[in-house]
Amino acid sequence: MYRNLQPLSLNNYPIPKILESFPHHPSSSRAFQKPQLIKIKLSLPLLTRRPSSHKNLSISVIRLTKKKQQNYKRPTDSSPLNCLQNTQNLSIxxxxxxxxxxxxxxxxxxxxxxxxxxxxxxxxxxxxxxxxxxxxxxxxxxxxxxxxxxxxxxxxxxxxxxxxxxxxxxxxxxxxxxxxxxxxxxxxxxxxxxxxxxxxxxxxxxxxxxxxxxxxxxxxxxxxxxxxxxxxxxxxxxxxxxxxxxxxxxxxxxxxxxxxxxxxxxxxxxxxxxxxxxxxxxxxxxxxxxxxxxxxxxxxxxxxxxxxxxxxxxxxx
Ligand SMILES: [Mg+2]
CATH class of the missing domain: 3.40.50.1000 (HAD superfamily/HAD-like)
Known part of the structure; x- marks a missing residue:
């Protein structure tokens, strides 16, 4: 289900291991209407809530909705400024x-x-x-x-x-x-x-x-x-x-x-x-x-x- 999950800007990070998935966060539509929020449970030591609890922490990863993914052009090293012509990018x-x-x-x-x-x-x-x-x-x-x-x-x-x-x-x-x-x-x-x-x-x-x-x-x-x-x-x-x-x-x-x-x-x-x-x-x-x-x-x-x-x-x- 999460094979195509594309965190917005974490491409350069090691992919965290997905331990468990959660259904949609109930507040996602209210809190962040345009990008879609999906809650997953990750093992990612850098994001620890407490120094002693490095495992099983729950964080939210953002992905754009399918429609937004089509419209949103991630900036690339070859043509970074071009992506500003994209109104979807601007609004984000x-x-x-x-x-x-x-x-x-x-x-x-x-x-x-x-x-x-x-x-x-x-x-x-x-x-x-x-x-x-x-x-x-x-x-x-x-x-x-x-x-x-x-x-x-x-x-x-x-x-x-x-x-x-x-x-x-x-x-x-x-x-x-x-x-x-x-x-x-x-x-x-x-x-x-x-x-x-x-x-x-x-x-x-x-x-x-x-x-x-x-x-x-x-x-x-x-x-x-x-x-x-x-x-x-x-x-x-x-x-x-x-x-x-x-x-x-x-x-x-x-x-x-x-x-x-x-x-x-x-x-x-x-x-x-x-x-x-x-x-x-x-x-x-x-x-x-x-x-x-x-x-x-x-x-x-x-x-x-x-x-x-x-x-x-x-x-x-
Ligand atoms: Mg300040």
Whole structure:
């Protein structure tokens, strides 16, 4: 029955062994109407809910309906940009985020009120690009609600991570987060850019990438531009990279305020274990990796700048 199962973006991963199949998840039509959700039981150590329970874990794998499979053209290395002409693809990529007028207007207000000159030079870093990352674009990834989510109640968390002798945090990992980082690092230089404190972020990142293999650099709260309590991520902080080759994935639109078109907004994640946004994002990144200027592609797909302009002129619905 599952012979033809095609996970959306996991082609490069070892095929997990299917242990048991489940009928359709009852909430599939409600939660994710276009792609079809099918629940299967897999043995996949990377996606463990708890470090001690590597077996028999249940995750959701997304496949498109037959109709969608016909229409959806997966980006390929030979013609990545062509797949943007496919409207079905566009609508799937747009599912990475949901337009919330409130958030757009908050971003618009910040953009409007930002000072003309921002002293960012004092924060600029000149981080060398490793030989391995030569020719790759730089992918900045937010942490909280993009890759992970911390909760107060340990009973509601997947993993407990020690920050220091006195502090332990309860963290949930977004589905596919580790695979996403691993796969994306093949085509991108991965930099985590979080507004979290260094110690907290490091503890989580050491869990996500324990061998420090896929994430090249880590940027923290002190690297953000604190604008009246809003943490804006100014990509100019990497002085020896070009903005046309830099992408920021973040659940908070405010983070993009200084370079809106470098941003890929992603729906914030807290605990939906059917979430597959990182798989969709991986496909989108396959397109961006060969773009001459990532900003042009983002502008056409997400249209955030236009939404901001519309918001400022009172035209946003
Ligand atoms: Mg976040």
């Amino acid at each position: 990529f747009l599912k990475l985020f949901v337009q919330k007028p409130k958030e757009i207007s908050k971003l618009a207000e910040i953009v409007k009120s930002l000072p003309m000159q921002i002293d960012y030079l004092s924060k600029v870093l000149y981080l060398p690009k490793s030989k391995e990352n030569e020719g790759k674009k730089t992918l900045f990834l937010d942490l909280d609600e993009t890759l992970t989510h911390a909760v107060k109640n340990p009973n509601q968390s997947q993993v407990r991570i020690k920050v220091n002798d006195d502090v332990v945090i309860n963290v949930n990992i977004r589905p596919y987060a580790q695979e996403f980082i691993k796969n994306a690092s093949q085509d991108y230089e991965i930099v985590i850019f979080t507004a979290s404190y260094r110690k907290y972020a490091n503890a989580i990142l050491d869990y996500l990438d324990p061998l420090n293999k896929y994430i090249t650099y880590r940027l923290y709260r002190e690297h953000c531009y604190d604008y009246n309590g809003c943490f804006i991520k100014d990509l100019r902080i990497l002085g020896n990279r070009d903005l046309k080759d830099m992408i920021l994935v973040d659940n908070s639109l405010v983070s993009f305020a200084l370079q809106i078109e470098n941003g890929i907004p992603i729906f914030p994640w807290t605990m939906d274990y059917n979430d597959s946004k990182l798989c969709v994002l991986l496909d989108y990144l396959c397109i961006l990796k060969s773009a001459r200027d990532v900003r042009c592609v983002n502008r056409n797909v997400f249209g955030l700048s236009k939404l901001v302009i519309d918001s400022l002129s009172g035209n946003l619905n």
